[in-house]
Amino acid sequence: MLYREVGQYKSSYAADMAVFPILQDRIGVAVILLVAFVVLPLVSSNFLLNTVLIPFLIFSLAAIGLNLLTGYTGLLSLGTGAFMGVGAYACLKLTTFFPNVDVIVWILASGFVSAAVGVLFGLPSLRIKGFYLAVATLAAQFFLEWCFIRIPWLYNYSVSGAIEVPLRTFMGVPITGPNATALTRYLIVLSIVVALTWVASNLVHGRIGRMWMSVRDMDLAAELIGIRLFHAKLLAFAVSSFYCGVAGAMMVFLWYGGAEADVFAIDQSFLVLFMVIIGGLGTLIGSFFGAALIYILPIALRTIPSAFGLPIRPAAAEQLTFVIVGALIIMFLVVEPNGLARLWQIGKQKLRVWPFPY
Amino acid sequence: MQSTGPDLDTVPKLLMHNAGTLGSRPAMRHKDFGIWQAWTWAQMLEEIRALSIGLAELGVKRGDKFAIIGSNRPRLYWAMCAGQALGAVPVPVYADAVADEMAYVLAHAEVTLGVVEDQEQVDKLIAVSDRLPHLQQVIYDEPRGLKDYDHSRLMSFDDVQGIGRKKLVSDPQCLAQWEAGVAAGKGSDLSVILYTSGTTGRSKGVMLTFENTIISARNANAFDHLDQNEEVIAYLPLAWVGDYIFSYVQAYAAGYCVNCPETPDTVVQDRREIGTTYAFAPPRVYENVLTLTTVRMADAGWLKRKMFDFFIAFAGRWGEKILDGERVPLGVRLLYGIGNLLVYGPLLNQFGLSRIRVAYTAGEAIGPEIFRFWRAVGMNLKQLYGQTEASVYVTAQPDGEIHADTVGKASPDVEIKISDSGEVMFRSPGVFAGYYKDPDKSAEVITADGWVHTGDAGFFDPKSGQLRIIDRAKDVGRLKDGTLFAPKYIENKLKFYPNIREAVAVGADRDFVCAMINIDLTAVGSWAERNGVVYASYQELAANPLVYDMIAQHVDEVNRSLADEEIMAGAQIRRFLILHKELDADDGELTRTQKLRRGHITDRYSPLVDAFYNGSTTAQISTEVTFDDGHKGVISARLTIREMRPYPARVAKMERAA
């Protein structure tokens, strides 16, 4: 209905292969970016930024990371939380060693550490796949979690055993630590997420994305067109872990401001996996949808009853959240196993062919 | 902006002019290899020049005839102009014609050269080469599959252009010589021979001069204010005069861009991508699109269907008034705006019609429902009446004076009169130069003082002052009791139902009128799906009693409307049957422009006609058919004849018919 595609013809392959070939989509993306960068900073309260927007963006990035591995390459991983943790601890160590280098650099650099660890634990993917590989990633999860607790060097021997985020400034403005404002942190997180999403989109729309999807859809055929499965899989592990690592570093440095090892426990892995599946495997936009639903839904469930003046015990609210989220996951899978992104696509397709049904 | 001037009296001259004035604007686009390849006027001149000089090197000279065979692709259009620049005359041929049909035209036109699309056409020419003594050279666009062919008389388009380009480099005089050749062309020169696939007998070669076509084209451009900003899509057969004028001469005269679709199957998608502003189509196209709309909407959800029906009905009431700029209440305008957002706009957009400024229907009568539908949703659809012999334009409807049942007023510079026998006659600058190698026939059609017999019976509508066409003059007959019998008039009424694709009415010199009907497989197939009717073939569906019931209802409604008209009331349909196969041009039942070849059909189906009038309730028929790949077979069937009850003639409410 809103799509008016008459006259949108492509006279070059570059235009035809663009990520958003339809004008209306490009306008939509521009509007979203405008809202995210200009409107939301103007109207959002600290509460909204801290409890909704910042975590939503961070989880979206983690979900993109896992989606590159699970959705695009078809390798199931249950170690997301640990890879996020690697990013967080790596960032702490890096900024401790080089306090004068901007922390944003270290947030991004910590992704590389995570990528290296990811490759290490991706090695078994040479021989195993499917659920077997999932169990291998569990090994990574539990081993790394153990490292976070048992190796005091990682958390700078702090008494609490937790990461304590130091104050770091960028051109005089505090960006991490207790003095950093929510708005500053939001804008940094947003910029990083937007940039990395763009990069991920570039990757999946090009040769590498096709390579991954080939491995996912039919690994034997992929090998027979000359793709080295091992390389493709390890690359997916590396890139995926990079994203998760950056997300983890942002989580501690730009959101929590400090964290213990249990933040990166297996629950976090599952949470991100939910986001990816509910959002839609193999779609970037689905990662955002999934993060929104899985992260924001519980918040809404907690706040809505009190907003209507219904007294509800915090514990009961939490338990109810579990029930509802669990039921919703099953319901979503029943209604649309391909996730919210698929629903979105169907809706978009409906709008494109409107008024016709197909 | 029009490219006018007395010195611009040939198409090649227009090309050179446009290359100079519109150099960087797009002249043609072609969706090929997945994207729209474009040529500016300057680039197109270069391409055409190279080809033209290459052709000259191959021996093409002034007065030669050369064939153009294939679908709408830039290179075939270029070949026309390249030949014309040398003074040679293009003879476009229907690409889907079988080799045998093609052989007649090519032999008659004495073509010395063929420019063809691909292997398929090359094969056809090779198959009949012994009947084409003049043919010396064949040039093909698409090299695929032709690698191992004997290339002694075969050459690729690229190679010919290569020869031309080499010559341009090696011979400094060449360019000037070529340009001098173009300048030597005159408006009165023969520019093209278009073979009309007549509904009777062999086709005739209509000779048109540059003047004929260019003046007609300029008048048409001025009439609808067309300029270099138009986008059109070329999808009609190259051999049809409509395409020649509309996608070629008018484009050169106005300087607008012609777009060639990727394949014939992707025209709708391609039109949508380009967003054409000016369109020209036979009623069948508008009808098919409407049928598609109806069929697809039938599958929509309940709410959406209701909404669609509501807004379409609303548009039926007000849309045309709004389009014609009449005053309507504000509420209506508002609701129409909402309708435009929800239904009309998206609908036109789906079919790539939202940027249309002017769309014409021509060639045949269009169903008033169909015509009004498109106007109601906001597309400026108009009617025109034209002929190959007139370089298309005889009459056209000016903006704001649109009627479903007339074909408009005389086009600029055209005079029209109705002969005593009721035949429409015209005189104009577009009047053709005669039939090729057939002066007798030419003299028969063109009177000494320049009037042309159209062969159509018609009259001027007293209310609107516009021309109305009833039927082919020679087809209008009478029943035994003297009642007027205009078969096409009746057939058109039937064909306006989406379920009926084609109809043949018989009744001249008989006691009553009968009809043979072809169902529309898309519409009836979709109906069958919704109603759980199972069928394996067209034949089976056509014989289904439920389908018969449905068609009988349509026939009944047609009868009722005929009863309303004084002179037609006696010509109601008494008996009908549904044919077991689709009428097909490959079997000679239709012309290549999909018109009925009435005589041929009544011969072929004479057992059915006999059964109509000897009271049988069923009839056996065997017919030879030609399959897509050219081989022939026989299909036979026993068809049911359905009896209809006529309505008594009513006192005529003649407000429209008179």
Add this chain to the structure above:
Amino acid sequence: MHILYQIFVDPFVQMGTAPDLLVQTLWDGLVAGVLYALIALGFVLIFKASGVFNFAQGIMVVFAALTLVGLHEHGVPAFVALGLTIVVMFVLAFGVERLMLRPLINQSEIILFMATFGLTYFLIGFGQLVFGGSPKVMIAQELYLPSGAFRLKGLGGFVSLQKIDIAAVIIASIMVAVLAVFFQRTRIGRALRAVADSHQAALSVGISLEQIWVIVWFAAGVVALTTGIMWGARSEVSFSLQIIALKALPVLILGGFTSIPGAIVGGLIIGIGEKLGEFYWGPLLGGGIETWLAYVIALGFLVFRPQGLFGEKIIERI
């Protein structure tokens, strides 16, 4: 050199010098392994019959135990509560089949896997909502389960065997035996095996797939209840158990996803392996390696024998 000594020599010296500790560790490992095996067993049942990688098996253990204790807390007599819990597990199996498996039929395995995640969440929330979130004590005595310990002297010290552990091993053995008989001898059991081989084959012998799903999920539920009672009696009934339930995964890797003997042997290897590892090598790494050792053992296996101990060699055909 010292580190090599610590890794390769010292642990074995310790084993030799204090055999009582070695036996004690082996016994602890055996009991843990039996319980891992029981969880894995429930898992294998479901995977064999419905191809679902049931992530919720661990939580079903907790849920069953919680229901049992919860009902008893509300005044229901112990054995009535036990009966009711079995009914609850049946209702759960029925609900899962109706609301989850049936609508998701023909979906890819990862989708079904995710659905069991959803089930996990649901059961966690639901269990806590109904019975409260605080850890509970298993009603071991009411169910006439033994408590206390045998102290076996000898081996230069003594070995302590908890009676409940002995009971667990016995009950687990009975459970496995019953299941084996059930699979081998009964009509339903044969049907289940038919399903495991081919859904088509099962349909052709006239067994409803839906019924079979209910039965296997119910059977897995009963196994979970048994596991829950045993484990609960050893420690406490709380949702922290779910982490332990994840240990079933490496067990499955070792034993193969479809093999019941594999589940048992795998459970024992993992149980004993991680206890030995923790006790003798753990201190070298600062302790707590129990959390990940099982996975690393499984991973080591995977790389050398991807199809598991009892799985068939996979020949890929194209």
Add this chain to the structure above:
Amino acid sequence: MRAPSSNEAALGEILLAVEDVSLSFGGVRALAGVSFDIRKGEVRAIIGPNGAGKTSMLNVVNGFYRPQSGRITFKGEVRTSMRPYAAARGGIARTFQNLALFRGMTTLDNILAGRTLKMHRGFFWQLLRHGPALKEEVEHRRRVEEIIDFLEIAAIRKIQVGRLPYGLQKRVELGRALAMEPDLLLLDEPMAGMNLEEKEDMSRFIIDVNQQYGTTVALIEHDMGVVMDLSDRVVVLDYGRKIADGTPDEVKRDKDVIRAYLGEPQ
């Protein structure tokens, strides 16, 4: 129609030689001492009854199976066992009996994936998808469009292949193999499950590929009519053994072949 080419092909040099190859799975013997060669520019058919080892033979040739004994020489190099990707790098492309498309990807992406080996822009440029990486994508897209045009699948270029009818999927798979610009094209029952019209189209494509690009083709086919029409030479396998090798006419008259196909008269 294409009578003249078979003599020329017989003169072509040997592209691939299979010598005494044996392969078994557990106790099941799939191939027993099979030897034959494929010459440059020819269309070579491998035929035989079900279970004759035809597909196994192709799997050995492109490195998917490792033969227990025997020798394979490709382009003059001995390769007893090579990984499938190495075979692909060497210029062997392949289609499958039961389709092995990337179902979640569009026709275009499937065929573009076939170009992976020809694309060299590194990871960094891929991150940006601008500049050289985009230029490379565009170049290969152009090449892919030629294949799309060649196979007449323009109308489905942006449709997910999983949703296409079987006959078209077969065509896309051929397109993906062609995108690799192989020296040797292995086709495993390219016409299985097709109707007459689709078979005719596919035959035309195979002939065109062979003639226009000079690609050497080795195909497994059941339809004897197709085999006789298309191929220059035929090798016949039965129970993992070669029982005949020669021109279609020679093979057609061979007694062992007739026996294998019609069963042994008792």
